[in-house]
Amino acid sequence: MTGKDHSGASRSLFARYGHDCTLENISDTYDWEEVPGTSLWSKFKRWIIRMIVVSEASKFYTHHLRSFGAITKERKRQLRHHKFRIHPFCTARIVWAIVMVIVIFLELIASPFKFLLCDNLESFVYTKEWLTFRMIMDTFLLLNIVINCLTGYYDEPMQEVVLDFKKILLHYSRTTLIVDVLCAIPVNWAIFFSLGQDVSVHIYFTWLLIFRFFLLIVFSKYFKTIADYFNINHYTYMTSMVFFYTFIFWHVMCCLITFVKFHLGEDNQLFSGVFLEPYQYSSKSNKSNVWEIYFEAIHRKSLILYNSGFGKDLPTNEYQIVLIYCVWYGSSLFCIFILAMIMEINRGRTSSAHKYDEMEKQLKEYMQHKQLPAQMKSKILTYYEFKYQKRYFRENEILATISEQLRQEMNLHACRKLVENVIFFRNLPLNLLVRIISCLRIEVYLVNDIIIRANTPGASMYFISTGTVAIYTKSGKEICHLEDGAHFGEVALIIKDTFRIATVIAVEVSEIYRLDQKDFVKAINPYPDLLANIQHIAAERMEVATMLDEYNKRELAMKRFNLIK
Structure with a gap:
């Protein structure tokens, strides 16, 4: 079986059982019947499909899909029922998030220059090169609306990805559709096609650019997506956002105040068509003095922005006085907002994410002290990352503080997916289901870990929550792969002091629940029909394993005989 190469040691162990087996690369598990040809x-069409279906990397940054089996099932569902939708955990979504972060950052830098220089038709903001660049930005913002209309979303209460088009539109209209539409008004296209007209026309369009500052909301959403994908810790993420918000606020407001202040007349309302004369320094607004104008505006308006005075430009009418008061209060609120973010950063040091980072540092120091090999270090870190999902908590202490009833309800909810996927649990009486689930013990196995070994005593049954395992006979013949929802080892529950008839090896990082024989016997005694059903399943599996083992032995004997002959 060809597939993803985990490690040389993994291949050698699987090869010992007669088969060089690793997990298939699920990108190649489809026949692509809908896109034939070479x-x-x-x-190109096959590449597009691979980009919009759920990515294998999603198992590392989301709780929803944690195994290749679950990812394969999700891909099949999307290709069968929602072929023209974009999965929220696909590669294309991450690429688009990166593109939009760059576009929004450039847009938030470029738009304020339009406010600063809108009265001077000779400035660079009216050159064809600059307007072409801005029109490209407008196109990306419009395209963002289309892509969001085609992209599914993760429903947290239902714990599923929604790809239905009507539900996507309804969810989008309730969240960020209005913000995206306001930010995507093609102002620069209008300015480009109105070149040569009176400056007042361009000032009308410039007022519409104020809506562009809602892009801060869109930026935060996409930057959070990128931070989750690349495992950027909370401290780094919040610190980056503080610096970004501070710089953008300072840059945008200084240019915007300059624009608004010089376009508020004594008898005019805020959005009237009559404006004051152009900036008093517009005569200097040629290309060589742009930066001089910019820094002059920054210097003067910073005094207003930081509540430290008016500078040389004293307010001349009541509208400008109202503007200055609004700016003062607004900048004060922004300072409070930044202080709140800084306090959240400090508070984050006590969060579960920060505790995990501290635990990871201690773990690395411990492994360094013990001089463990690099491969073992990697396995240990992988184990901790999968088990805790970068959030450290003390589960035993939490469960010890709640009642037995609440504990059972929590266990049922936590094992909901397991109960839905595992055929063994279907149609069980609720009382028995609760008793069995309360006895389950969760275990995490890494790639290449031997879960059970043939010819060894067994006293437990296993249920696969997420992951993939390979089953081998005693002689090393591979029987099958088991994925999410499967179970194995039930023979040990039926026959006491029996020996394992197969070897089970983890093909990928797997989360598996173990049910011990002593707990099972106590729970199932009142249900003899269920016991008979499990005995039947165990007998069938024993028969299949024995037949394959005998066949494999005869095949090996024939090969040896032919070699001798």
Whole structure:
């Protein structure tokens, strides 16, 4: 079986059982019947499909899909029922998030220059090169609306990805659709096609650019997506946002105050068509003095922005006085907002994410002290990351503080997916289901870990919550792969002091629940029909394993005989 190469040691262990087996690369598990052919166009369409379906990397940054089996199932669902939707955990979504973060950052830098220089038609903001660049930005913002209309979303209460088009539109309209539409008004296209007209026309369009500052909301959403994907810790993420917000606020407000202040007349309302004369320094607004104008505006308006005075430009009418008061209160609120973010950063040092980071540092220091090999270090870190999902908590202490009833309800909810996927649990009486689930013990196995070994005593049954395992006979013949929802080892529950008839090895990082024989016997005694059903399943599996083992032995004997002959 070809597939993803985990490590040389993994291959060698699987090879010992007669088969060089690693997990299949699920990108190649589809026949792509809808896109046949070997032409460049067919290859391009297949590449597009791979980009919009759920990515294998999603198992490392989301709780929803934690195994390749679950990812494969999700891909099949999308290709069968929602072929033209974009999965929220796909590669294309991450690429688009990176693109939009860059576009929004450039847009928030470029838009304020339009406010600063809108009265001077000779400035660079009216050159065709600059307007072409701004029109490209407008196109990206419009395209963002289309992509969001085609992208599914994760429903947290239902713990599932929604890809239905009507539900996507309804969810989008309730969240950020209005913000995206206001930010995507193609102002620069309008300015480009109105070149040569009176400056007052361009000032009308410039007022519409105020809506562009709602892009801060969109930026935060996409930057959070990138931070989750690349495992950027909370401290780094929040610190980056503080610096970004501070810089953008200072840059935007200084230019915006300059624009608004010089376009508020004594008898005019805020959005009237009559404005004061152009900036008093517009005569200097040629290309060589742009930066001089910018820094002059920054210097003067910073005094207003930081509540330290008016500078040389004293308010001349009541509208400008109202503007200055609004700016003072607004900048004060912004300072409070930044202080709140800084306090959240400090408070984050006591959060579960920070505790995990501290635990990880101690773990690395411990492994360094013990001089463990690099491969073992990697396995240990992988184990901790999968088990805790970068959030450290003391589960035993939490469960010890709640009642037995609440504990059972929590266990049922935590094992809800397991109960839905595992055929063994279906149609069980509720009382028995609760008793069995309360006896389950969760275990995490890494790639290449031997879960059970043939010819060894067994006293437990296993249920796969997430992951993939390979089953081998005693002689090393591979029987099958088991994925999410499967179970194995039930023979040990039926026959006491029996020996394992197969070897089970983890093919990927797997979360598995163990049910011990002594707990099972106590729980199932009142249900003889269920016991008979499990005995039947165990007998069938024993028969299949024995037949395959005998066949494999005869095959090996024939090969040896042929070699001798």
